[in-house]
Amino acid sequence: MFLDKAHSVRKPNKRLRKIFRVIYFVVSLAKKVIANGKNTQFLPRFSCGPSYVAIDFQAIDDVDDKHRHVCLFDIDQKALSEMVREKNFNSLCQYGGVKEVATILETNMNVGITAKESDIKYRIDVFGSNTYEKPPAKSFLSFVFEAFKDTTIIILLVCAVFSLGFGIKQHGPTEGWYDGGSIIVAVILVVVVSAISNFKQSRQFDKLSDESSNLMKVGVVRKGHRQPISIFEVVVGDIVCLKIGDQVPADGLFLDGHSLKVDESSMTGESDYVEVNETDNPFLLSGTMVTDGYGHMLVTSVGMNTAWGVMMSSISRDSDEQTPLQARLNKLTSYIGKVGLLVAFLVLVVLLIRYFTGNTEDKHGNREFNYGKTKANDVMNAVVRIVAAAVTIVVVAIPEGLPLAVTLTLAYSMKRMMVENSMVRKLSACETMGSATTICTDKTGTLTLNQMKVTEFWLGKEVMTDKASLKIAPNVLEMLHEGVGLNTTGEVYRQLSTSIPEISGSPTESAILSWVVFDLAMDIDELKQGHKILQVEAFNSEKKRSGVLTRMDGKKIHAHWKGAAEMILSMCSNYYTKNGNNIPMNDEERTQFEMIIKDMAAKCLRCIAFGYKEVTDESVEVSRKIEETGLTLLGLVGLKDPSRPGVRAAVQACRDAGVDVKMITGDNIFTAKAIAIESGIVKPNEDLNNAVVEGVTFRNYSDEERMEKINTIRVMARSSPSDKLLMVKCLKRKGHVVAVTGDGTNDAPALKEADIGLSMGIQGTEVAKQSSDIVILDDNFTSVVTVLKWGRCVYNNIQKFIQFQLTVNVAALVINFVAAISSGEVPLTAVQLLWVNLIMDTLGALALATEQPTNDLMTKQPVGRTEPLITKIMWRNLIAQALYQITVLLILEFKGSTIFGVNKNVKDTLVFNSFVLCQVFNEFTARKMEEKNIFKGIVKNKLFLGIIGMTVVLQVVMVEFLKKFADTERLNWGQWVACIVIAAMSWPIGWLVKFIPVSSKQFLSLPTQ
Template structure:
């Protein structure tokens, strides 16, 4: 009934026919429909749409076969929706706009993004920030009380400002990262769906599917909306995403024609008419009840760094506590003096306000040490480098679905790649045709009866389609299907519509990766015919006869079978995919009793050779991987000869190479014992005629041997291997939705060269984070040591709370931004893979950290204890020199951190303008702090000579780094081996 309303709504100018679908309430409904129809203006369009949506959506959701039968089944609903099962909707702008207005769009409201205020509040939850704010408030209060508003606000106010800057920068960084991730999430959910409009198959965004659309479904596709099955064969759907059950559901036009949004096609193919979209679907109802998870995705490396941060923070807390205790003891025992040399504490003679103010200052100094010690810049560096890398990778045709994949890819040791569309262009063309023992490359001079059978075998046993207009012909389907269809149209003059009109399809065996063939049983002129199409050697094994040029049937003895095998091998050796066609007349009773199409006693119709050329640049990409120490293995469903030929062409195998153990077939690999597989799997370069199980077995074996495995795939059958792999890489063009959802990264152009780009970026992410760890640890070790030694020996900290907060701000945030945005360098591909068990903090990093930290500690302590005498300056100028020299050391050491091992730290510097800009901003801000914000930063202006001293001290870190990098380091971690053992890994 609701379908009739729909028809009226969309095409009110056509006459109504109620008699076929009136319910028991026919009088009531009839009057309502007549009122709506007679209004002509449809003033209550919205109300009508609500009624239609309610009834149609509930019909499908409740799987109401009785109500569906009253509407003459799926075809009756399609007719009422003004949809032609063959030609779909008109699809013009007016039609689409009317349907979207009436029934809504196929979109779901995205959960609200976290606001900037949310991240500000999160930053305020940091306990050290709260303690600092409390200290700042007390210092501000006592300062104003003692010195008045004009000068009393400096100490407390400066801490407030510094804390405000730290919170602001942290909140802005996290907010931008959240927005970036939300944006990428929306892009990843925008998939292409094949629909039929005006008789033409075309791809549209899932968001543009409308009620009434005829959607084409193939294995691995996602059902884009709720709807009804109208035609197809052997369609099976995985409804686990809706029901939680793993059972596969058969879809049939009579018993179960209902299809639900979000489910996946597990087998077969078909068409559906869309009845509900967006929030009116069952999936939409579920989405409306799901609230956004408050927890952000945390990558494994972020988790490891958070543990590292926690441990360093605990060390900083212990140092801060010791400093607090020492300073308190020195203060209350009268061992500290003010600027005028007067003891700060004189027992009862000291004012209570002075005592509290001094204690607050000591606590603030201790808390600030904790703030500096905690390297919150480490997680920030990961966030920044991942966000930057994800954005750049998107421009390089790689969409990251899971953050962890960025960093894990840098550790990859093996890439298991498929062939079609990844190594090859997936632009297939039939270049050879064999009938009997005769080969045709252009033109076909064969018997008419054979041509008719070939037209049937191509036109009926396919999931593709042909759309012909007066000016051009368009083919749809998989690349293989399109190649065969275009060949049949061009060489045999096949008219697909004419072929279908003359035959009735009774049963279909859909193609899948296990069988590697598809079959169809058809009825023509009261006769039953079976057609099979698939991998040549498998179809040949089903045949007992073959047709010659005149269409005569000849027996296929062992000698002739061997000749056909040689033909197949010859085409495969020429990098041709060989597809065979077979036919026989059948007995319908076989279908009724066994529910399967006959497979024995077939007659070979012919063989076609399909050329799929290698992608330009793929050989260079494979060589780049091998040069980087990453093993490339090709896993394909093609026969061993085609696989070898493509592998040689791509550089995976080399001419003259001993292929013993390098090339295996899936069946052979499957037959190995577990021990044999573990022994041989590393040597395998090519696996031919593989099944999904073979691919999964190989990944599992490699992982057990300690490899970090990346897998490329595009089919539903690849999903288990994509999930099992450390990094799953699906194809954005030919990949099914099941494959994409099982993967971590989507290669948008299906090109292996983009896989190499992902590998480079993965290594770059890991390397950038290591650079920042080295840089950050140097700052922490130097600051903690200098403040602790000075506090214990002299009873004061040379770096004040505001100064340490400033160092924390520019070193953590600006330093992370500078080092996290380094782009991939060629040197990254010259190293062996990091692997699964490499230490995060390498010996090289420890060597660099300790050398620079010791240098900074020595120089700063000399300035602290001898600066006044050596340079003849006041204590305040000396303290400013210590602060300024410390910052300059970090500025120059930032250049050293760019290269962990190379001595030339300026290589490629001109390409990273952001790094140069950040360093420039840091220097300018430091000049402002020292020269202009004296009261805020508790500094004294420096003359040019004193600035030269500070810059010179910082610049000495360059030759020191050059010399230190000459020192060889052992492979086994020698420092912090026990402490950091739990952070080892990829």
């Protein structure tokens, strides 16, 4: 049974191998007996290398004739992991090299591992999964504890405890607990509701974070073909395909590739790029980024066994990220809290003076304090009650619901944006996007579908039609096969089960490979067998071309270049005709080729050229330098990438919203113009000389010229990543809030510099995604507009809640202050004020923070970088509502008993009930700050209606059934109708106020920055 796992020994000899073979035979017979007559055989399998001998067994089930491994391999995972992490080349040699490690790990270097679920599961069981252990998330009790740490809550609880003690001592346990006990219950209710809300939002953020992490994809080779999988699904033995911009998903060893360089700064802190090769540094560490070249990697360690896993285990899940808006709101909260603290202190002083001067009365109309006659317990009880009332005013005055509103609206928006193909990586991006004034967008894949197809092919000055391979001279066809099949990062897989090859790679590479395979009849396997690649220059956004140096079996060395047509053309001095003639290129013919390129670009085609040169100097093989001059033009291809449906409408929506859209592309100026006109970025009658510029021209402008022309530029063609970065910097200096889309590694600086970086989820490299704030999952510009709409919605919802909460703050402070000075008591008890606090903070935030975006948001101008949170419109609305509430409630406070003919207790209940209902009706008004129809779209927000309904039901319970707890009296139908009518007047007042014309600019400057 000990042979259920394979065993390894070093330095095997022939005698030892014979012993193992005998053991195989004996064990196989034993296994067959153990099978108890089942038609199953366990066949031993033997493999060995210079430094190991491995034994394993295969189970062969005659019923379904399916092979499965009973055991795979036995290798010291810890030693293997340490070898890669420490880059110990000597240890690798002891294993027998990379190929022997692949053999031990049961990996075929050509086809990868099997994709059977049993094989994958076994590898996970043996080596672990590619996931990282994280500290446990905060528990619900921790949120409760944090809520209890609030200073005002602690003071309230202390006051409640004293009140509870004095009450029980004075009135006995049956009646004496109501005052203090009700405050304790109310405080606990507020704390628990707040903790539940924060706990649920924390869980939601964690869930969104896990979902976003799971979207990170990597290409692996399994069962002979390349497939994208989540990085968390990578297992030991996988062959991972790496290209520029990818993040290495696990620790591993270099198998093959060219010019592969990685940025290990995340692991070592050094900014130098490290070259990875099979001779002296085949080690790849997880978390590093590929900066140049491409290659394949054998995964040797995953998850916690990797270098990155050790680092990840120490990173806390808890995020202390505070968005700019939350920081501004915290300052606003602090400002208002100081005002509330001042009011509370004045109320405390006034109440204490009035009490000790004998100017206050109890519920029966008797003087509360009489010097020398009032008992000490009664004095202490009264003082505690007064202090509790003052502290409760502070609780109500401090709008702690503002940061909560931001959290709620961000969490809700993030969840909805994920459904609409936008994954938010940084919370601040949600709110900042609402202020965007300019969007700098890529062309390929964002404005277009990124579904490339070769539609034109020019050989010499002649366009080739169908069955081009039959019309082209063999020598030219051979060079075209070399120029495409060897100078590519794409791959062609031919499976035995089908005759149709499977082509993978970037859309451009796939399109060109498909064209040469199907139209020019290229056999990729035969081509690679007859050539050796000496050097590779990988494509990047700076060079806009890629090159390869190859040597044929016949010792001929060829240099091939492929890339932007005008750049390759400038490197050529000859060209081929379809008959195979190599003709020198004169100036007139060069101009003709330039016209061909221009005409293809005018048709919105991406033009790619191929050039080659036969190198006779064999010293080139030693220097591995790819010739860049004196090339022969092999041909020109035009690739069609259709515009995305709806992109023109999306661009127009941005224009209507006051957001300028600029296209920054690496394509030539003619293609850029055609796409820009087609997508609506540039109008056909617009002055194209000012609207369209090339990158080299833009960078050569003086600083004054750039700042002068930056607003009129709509398109920048043939741009480099540095040009894109320069554009972003200039726009920000001009005062714009800039959003930038990008998908390449070289876009990272611009994505970081922008106020909002938007990377592409499909074609975007991992470097671009890590540098961005939001990932557009479908690479669609329409989704960028959706992000813009949601960003404005977030900002708008928070402004709604600010307007709603400040109305309550102003009304509560003024009412309590005036009543305390005039009558010596506050109309709202501590429990009632805590209930109001619960309504406006947690429930109010939840109701107003979940409003969905409307098309009206896209008809307004962006708020920009310096627009204040509280605008004239908001001040107009909240002042009108607050003045109405103050007026009505003070009338009820001083004349309510006379108007309704009721006693003091009922009058206080009317004040409390009217105040709460005013907030309920004001929530409807706050939904629409400018729209006169406050009910527009209300049926779409079921949560809002549900919260309003729940608030009303709970208020009825408070008034009618919790007399002792809430210090209320039951109201009759007439009194209820009166309270509702008083509160409902908020609606016509809100409607009339909106006829007062004001701009949305700043009215009163509060410290919001």
